[in-house]
Amino acid sequence: MPYTVKQVSALTGIAPDRLRAWERRYGVVRPTRTDGGYRLYDDEDIARLRLMMRLVDGGTPASLAAQEVNGATSAPTGEFRPPEPLGAGTGPGLDALVRVAVSLDRAEAELLLDQAFAAGSFESVVEHWLLPALAQVGSAWQDGIVDVAGEHFVSAAVRRRLGRAFDASGTALGGPVVLAGLPPGSLHELGSLSFATVLRRLGADVRWLGVDLPVDSWAHAADRLRPAGAVVSVPLARDAPAAAAVFRRLTQDFPGLRVYVGGQGAPGVPPLVEDLAGPTLAPLPPSLVAAARTVAAELRGV
Structure with a gap:
């Protein structure tokens, strides 16, 4: 099925000027032309442009992204082949x-x-x-x-x-403000930053506070921003006492603030705060995506 520039732009989210630039500079697509000179794209072009967009949105320079897209086309047939899912077949695995x-x-x-x-x-x-x-x-x-x-x-x-x-992932302005980061002494940030990105993509206005954040600094951020929620990442079991200290401070100083703990070490936090009044603390699901969806769903009504 042929698509016009306007239709391709609507399907891919790529502005017409950018479409033409990628065609001219990198040869990512080679649309046919009508008798009147108008560009027409096919389904293979759509797939190539979507891949290019994913790579560029992920931070890959356009020139390198174009090399990757062009490498996904087999020489004998020109048939587009999206990258094989990692860990499957001959694609790169966990090692x-x-x-x-x-x-x-x-x-x-x-x-x-x-x-x-x-x-x-x-x-x-x-x-x-x-x-x-x-x-x-x-x-x-x-x-x-x-x-x-x-x-x-x-x-x-x-x-x-x-x-x-x-x-x-955007600023999600107008969404519920959520603090996210690690407690004092905790430095393993990659899971927390991944979670913050997923939550932001779900429409939360996430303020990622980084690693090794003192308890007083958590409280300062909460006082300054008055967030709807705060998520304390607990990547290791040894981080549980520090996370419990953050939980205590936030729940005591900011009644009504939803405070969550998540990560491999999160199950160690509830026993350390069971003396606090209020609802029983339940760690977020171990799945990072499920955890983000849980927080987003609970905060939509805040």
Whole structure:
């Protein structure tokens, strides 16, 4: 089915001027022309443009994104082949980040993350590939396969990519304001930042406060912003006491504020605050996406 520039723009969200620029500069699509000179696109063009848009929105420079899109077209037939989902078939699996941590190859790291985030939605890639792959890197470090430098190298590359995704998810102005971050002493930020991005994509005005945030600073932010909710990430069991201190301060100083805890160490928090009056604290679901949906659903009526 042929599509006009206006129809393609509506289907992909890409402005007409940008469509023409990508065609002219990078050859991402090669539309046919009517007798009157008007561009006509087909379904393959739509698929290529959607992939290009996902890559660019994820922070990939347009020139590199175009190389990835053009590489997804087979030479013999010209048939478009979207990237294979990570972990399936011959695509990169959960150990792909381990190989990057060993090689310390910046280009390899960026290409791997480009391919990953082009393979599916942000939510699916983070939950089913990125976080499990980061766990593999941690295990490889414990086993002596990966050096500390390699673990830090991978974490920095992922942190840059998640930061761009968080910025690209929009400001959600008018949505419920939600504080998100880690308690004092907690430094493992990638799960928290992933969660904050998913929650922002669900329409919450998320203010991500980062790592190692003192209890007083949590209280200061809550006093300044008067949020509808606050989510304290508890990535490790040893972070539970610090998270409990944040929970105590916020619930006592700001009655009515919904305070959530989530992460692998979250189940250790409720026993530390069971003496507090009010509803029993229940950690968020272990699934990052389910946790974000829970918070978003509960805050819609706030």
